[in-house]
Amino acid sequence: MTHRSVYIVSLGPGDPRLIALHGADVLRRADIVFCPETKAGSRSADFLKKLGVNESRIRCYQLPMNKERAQAYAAYDRLFEEVVSRYSQGECVAVVAEGDAGFYSSTRYLSGKLKNAAIPVVRIAGIPAFIAAAASVGLPLTEQEERLTVYPGRIDAEMLRRVESGGEVAVVMKLSQCEPELKRLLRSGENSMWHYFENVGSHEEFYTCDKEQIAKRTFPYFSLLIIKSV
Amino acid sequence: MTHRSVYIVSLGPGDPRLIALHGADVLRRADIVFCPETKAGSRSADFLKKLGVNESRIRCYQLPMNKERAQAYAAYDRLFEEVVSRYSQGECVAVVAEGDAGFYSSTRYLSGKLKNAAIPVVRIAGIPAFIAAAASVGLPLTEQEERLTVYPGRIDAEMLRRVESGGEVAVVMKLSQCEPELKRLLRSGENSMWHYFENVGSHEEFYTCDKEQIAKRTFPYFSLLIIKSV
Numbered sequence: 523m524t525h526r527s528v529y530i531v532s533l534g535p536g537d538p539r540l541i542a543l544h545g546a547d548v549l550r551r552a553d554i555v556f557c558p559e560t561k562a563g564s565r566s567a568d569f570l571k572k573l574g575v576n577e578s579r580i581r582c583y584q585l586p587m588n589k590e591r592a593q594a595y596a597a598y599d600r601l602f603e604e605v606v607s608r609y610s611q612g613e614c615v616a617v618v619a620e621g622d623a624g625f626y627s628s629t630r631y632l633s634g635k636l637k638n639a640a641i642p643v644v645r646i647a648g649i650p651a652f653i654a655a656a657a658s659v660g661l662p663l664t665e666q667e668e669r670l671t672v673y674p675g676r677i678d679a680e681m682l683r684r685v686e687s688g689g690e691v692a693v694v695m696k697l698s699q700c701e702p703e704l705k706r707l708l709r710s711g712e713n714s715m716w717h718y719f720e721n722v723g724s725h726e727e728f729y730t731c732d733k734e735q736i737a738k739r740t741f742p743y744f745s746l747l748i749i750k751s752v
Numbered sequence: 753m754t755h756r757s758v759y760i761v762s763l764g765p766g767d768p769r770l771i772a773l774h775g776a777d778v779l780r781r782a783d784i785v786f787c788p789e790t791k792a793g794s795r796s797a798d799f800l801k802k803l804g805v806n807e808s809r810i811r812c813y814q815l816p817m818n819k820e821r822a823q824a825y826a827a828y829d830r831l832f833e834e835v836v837s838r839y840s841q842g843e844c845v846a847v848v849a850e851g852d853a854g855f856y857s858s859t860r861y862l863s864g865k866l867k868n869a870a871i872p873v874v875r876i877a878g879i880p881a882f883i884a885a886a887a888s889v890g891l892p893l894t895e896q897e898e899r900l901t902v903y904p905g906r907i908d909a910e911m912l913r914r915v916e917s918g919g920e921v922a923v924v925m926k927l928s929q930c931e932p933e934l935k936r937l938l939r940s941g942e943n944s945m946w947h948y949f950e951n952v953g954s955h956e957e958f959y960t961c962d963k964e965q966i967a968k969r970t971f972p973y974f975s976l977l978i979i980k981s982v
Contacts (some may be wrong), residue, residue, distance in 0.1 A: 532887070534772065540877060543776055544769035622883050622893075625900075630892040637890070647770060647887035649877050653852050657762070657877035660867070662860040663852075664904070670855075672900040 528609055528636055529616040531555075532623045532648025536565065536723030536744075538572040540654055545646045549575050553613035556601060558585035565724075566618050585628075587743070594628055602635045609641060622648040626674055626695070652693045652746055655719040659729055663748065664691050675699030679707065685749050686713040692749040697741035704747070708733055717748040758839055758866055759846040761785075762853045762878025766795065766953030766974075768802040770884055775876045779805050783843035786831060788815035795954075796848050815858075817973070824858055832865045839871060852878040856904055856925065882923045882976055885949040889959055891978065894921050905929035909937065915979050916943040922979040927971035934977070938963055947978040 529548045534540040541549075549555055555575060557566035559582035570580050583601050586593040601617070608615045619627045623645050636643050652672065656663040664670045668691050673681055675696030684690045697704060708716060711733075718736045720728040721744045730736060739745075759778045764770040771779075779785055785805060787796035789812035800810050813831050816823040831847070838845045849857045853875050866873050882902065886893040894900045898921050903911060905926030914920045927934060938946060941963075948966045950958040951974045960966060969975075 535877075537774075539774035539777070540772045542764070542770045542772060542879060544767075546773055547769070622879075622887070624886040624891065624893040625883065626894050626896070627892075630895060633890065633892070643890055645887045645890050647765075647879050647884040649772060649852075649879055650883060653855065653880060654877045656854040657852070657875045660863065660873055660875050661854065662857075662863070663854040664856050664902070665860060666856070667904055667906055669904070670902040672894070674894070674897055674899070676897055 527642040527644040528605055529614075530623045530629055530633055530643060530645040531616050531618050532646055533566060533569055533618050533620050534649040534723070535621060535651040535654035536569065536721070537654070538569055540649050540723060541573065542646060542648060545648060546573060548614075548616055548646060549573060549618070551614060552579065552616040554579055554581055554608055554615055556581050556583055556605065556615070556617045558583060558618075560585060560587045566620060570618070595631060598628070598631045598635070602632055602639075605632070605636070606639065606641065619648075622650045625650050651719075651722050651744070652695070652748060655717075655722045655729075655746060656748060658719075658722060658727070659717070661717060661748065677703055677707070682707045682711055682714065682749070685751055686711065688751050690751075692747075694747040694749065696743075697745045697747060698743060701741050704741075705737055708737055711749070713752055715750050715752055717750070718745070719747075720745045722746070757872040757874040758835055759844075760853045760859055760863055760873060760875040761846050761848050762876055763796060763799055763848050763850050764879040764953070765851060765881040765884035766799065766951070767884070768799055770879050770953060771803065772876060772878060775878060776803060778844075778846055778876060779803060779848070781844060782809065782846040784809055784811055784838055784845055786811050786813055786835065786845070786847045788813060788848075790815060790817050796850060800848070825861060828858070828861045828865070832862055832869075835862070835866070836869065836871065849878075852880045855880050881949075881952050881974070882925070882978060885947075885952045885959075885976060886978060888949075888952060888957070889947070891947060893978065907933055907937070912937045912941055912944065912979070915981055916941065918981050920981075922977075924977040924979065926973075927975045927977060928973060931971050934971075935967055938967055941979070943982055945980050945982055947980070948975070949977075950975045952976070 531545045619629045670691045672693045761775045849859045900921045902923045
């Protein structure tokens with residue numbers, strides 16, 4: 523007998539208290555949980571241990587973190603083979619993704635391969651980092667008729683113009699990819715509040731809305747900005 | 753002795769399995785949980801019962817659901833008085849919000865009043881409906897460098913143009929406020945896929961990406977669209 527589905531489980535922003543009940547439940551009863559590891563280690567594996575998942579059921583796979591996608595795809599091809607093998611043996615298989623697995627997550631490549639192989643996939647939603655970031659400091663993210671736009675690593679002056687003319691809130695992710703441009707805009711952004719977050723949900727969490735401080739930071743991978751008109 | 757904070761707890765999209773562990777934990781140990789009720793009843797109260805919160809600790813307050821904000825503000829003013837009274841007696845007080853409490857939630861009015869009264873507020877993040885909607889049908893929401901824009905009840909032809917020219921995914925919420933305009937755009941939207949959801953996370957959940965079917969629906973309050981280029 524095989525399990526009905528492979529589970530793609532969203533971990534949320536990194537704080538084990540912010541995973542959905544359903545996600546936690548699946549991870550605790552899965553026979554094996556695959557999680558990504560980079561040269562810097564595995565944030566996901568640490569998360570799973572804090573959640574009470576036994577180490578013997580956690581399996582890390584190397585995921586290269588760079589803009590060259592061929593290496594990441596090769597890593598997912600290897601992961602796919604292992605997932606299919608475990609699934610075919612009847613095991614309950616889970617694969618984790620940080621944040622929400624449908625929101626800028628490379629696990630879609632794996633999901634696509636599983637669907638093509640006629641293996642049912644259940645994806646469990648999670649809290650995106652920008653939602654957790656706003657909550658962590660009690661910041662109302664969007665109100666009434668405000669639009670919200672998420673910019674993943676690519677911005678231009680138009681982004682700030684739209685925020686400052688009112689009616690739009692901007693969330694900028696992957697800040698390290700647009701750091702010089704953002705710092706230029708920061709100086710001209712007189713009619714906007716900039717809320718800067720690093721490593722939301724982890725012990726290294728950092729927040730400031732002081733523009734001088736933001737200008738001095740080197741933006742790490744897990745950082746984001748919420749920009750609102752004043 | 754009084755409790756340290758008043759908790760504003762996000763319930764997520766409506767499926768009790770999709771609340772964050774932290775939110776569920778607070779609701780289960782709170783002395784009193786305030787939740788909104790409209791003429792149609794209280795979805796939140798049903799949610800709390802399914803989560804195992806004892807009925808004796810659930811307290812509904814009337815929240816008028818219309819564009820006239822004065823009535824809603826009056827309801828929050830009354831709620832504020834009750835929250836402060838319970839909090840001052842040392843009780844653990846929680847107030848719930850559907851979806852995420854920072855994302856188009858009128859609870860920000862209550863949070864603001866509590867902060868002005870120097871009462872500490874802890875807001876617990878939740879999964880927004882559009883994130884859960886995409887997960888429920890295995891739809892990748894955003895990929896790589898795609899922007900995401902959320903339109904709450906107000907759209908124009910520019911919205912569709914931006915999606916169809918590529919690089920942007922649109923989420924439209926509060927569909928009942930822009931139903932005729934959306935249906936006009938639907939007919940001209942030849943280079944976009946429309947994913948339509950009603951009541952995500954509840955028993956009345958409905959999904960279709962068939963434009964003929966979408967055109968025939970009357971959009972209820974809890975409906976949303978995810979529009980992607982093809």
